[in-house]
Every structure is written in structure tokens, then in C-alpha cells.
Amino acid sequence: MKILAVGRNYAAHIEELNNEKPEAPVVFFKPDTAVLRNNEPFYYPEFSNDIHFEVEILLKIGKSGKHIQEKYASKYYNQIGIGIDFTARDLQQQAKNKGLPWALAKGFNNSAPISEFYPIDHFGDIHNLNFGLEIDRAVRQRGNTSKMLFSFNEIICYISRFITLKKGDIIFTGTPEGVGPVNIGNRLRAFIEDQTLLDFEVK
Secondary structure (H helix, E strand, O other): OOEEEEEOOEHHHHHHOOOOOOOOOEEEEEOHHHEEOOOOOEOOOOOOOOEEEOEEEEEEEOOOEOOOOHHHHHHHEEEEEEEEOOEEHHHHHHHHHOOOOOHHHHHOOOOEEEOOOEEOOOOOOHHHOEEEEEEOOEEEEEEEHHHEOOOHHHHHHHHHHHOOEOOOOEEEOOOOOOOEEOOOOOEEEEEEOOEEEEEEEEO
């Protein structure tokens, strides 16, 4: 199982970080050791002072494929969930300033809390899904998949040109605006439509 993630997939998030709008999906990896399951607490790492949250819809690949045509892409994922892409923003910025990769800022241990997965029709139209994140009962992020720059099918098509997708792989599909820092003691609740799928504490 591998974790692929798409950056800069919502215009408002691009603007808040002063990034350029991409012409193609921006793809990066997280290792399997980044996964945090079952609402276990996230322990703030000692190597960073600026961990940011990014809530994202997740796709789970249902069968292997490569060079997948966009019109057939929906046949390759069968479940969705929600996750948090934790980012060590200070490490990321240091790397960017030097023109270096920022894999450690995204891929550190437990940087990818994920929910249980549900059949793609569980929430209705996956191309018009409301989702978001609350911290200590205050809404911090709210998005809708209709505002993605690159759709689920476009993401599958693009990634599979370069990387074979295998059953069980997970794709983080991008975050809406509103990202920001978390602190020890915060409680994070992530939801799709009116269903809470993640609910855990930062320690």
C-alpha cells in the first residue's frame, strides 16, 4: 500500500499560500508509516514548531492499473474516506528556500490520520461532496469536491501515466482553504456531509 497526495487542487488554498496555479496535478508521497488510524491521538513531533492541518477527501484504489484513460478511471476506485495531511510548515519552508525536496515535511510518522472507508455511493454524488474540519468545535475548513481543479478521474488518469496504482493504495485529493497550525490539546473532527469520520486529539 502506498499513499499518493495531490497538492494545490483548490484555487482558494493556492491563493492563501501564495502558490502558482498548476497546469497538472502536483503529486507527492507519504510513506505507509505516516498512516494514523482508529482516531488514535496525534503526538506533536519534537522536530517542528509549526505543524499545519489540511483536511482532504481520500480515494481508495480498488484494482490495479496503469495508463488509465480518464473515461475509465472511476472503475479503479471504489471507496472514499477523509484524512488530514499534517505538514511541518517550518521544515517545508526551509526546504523550499533552498530548492530542496520537502518529503520530510509531509511524510513524517503519523502525518496522515485517515478515517474508515465507505463505498463511493455512501454519501451521494462524490463530485459534489461537502466536507470539512472542526478544531475544538469551531469550523476551520469547509470545502466541496465540485471546486477541485483536477477531478478524481483526472487525478487517477494523470498519476497512472507514471505510477502503477495497486489495490489498497490511498490518494489524498487536495485541501480547501483555511489551513493553519494545530496545538497540543486541540481536538480535530473531520466530516463528510453530516457524518463525522475522524475525531482525535493532539497531544
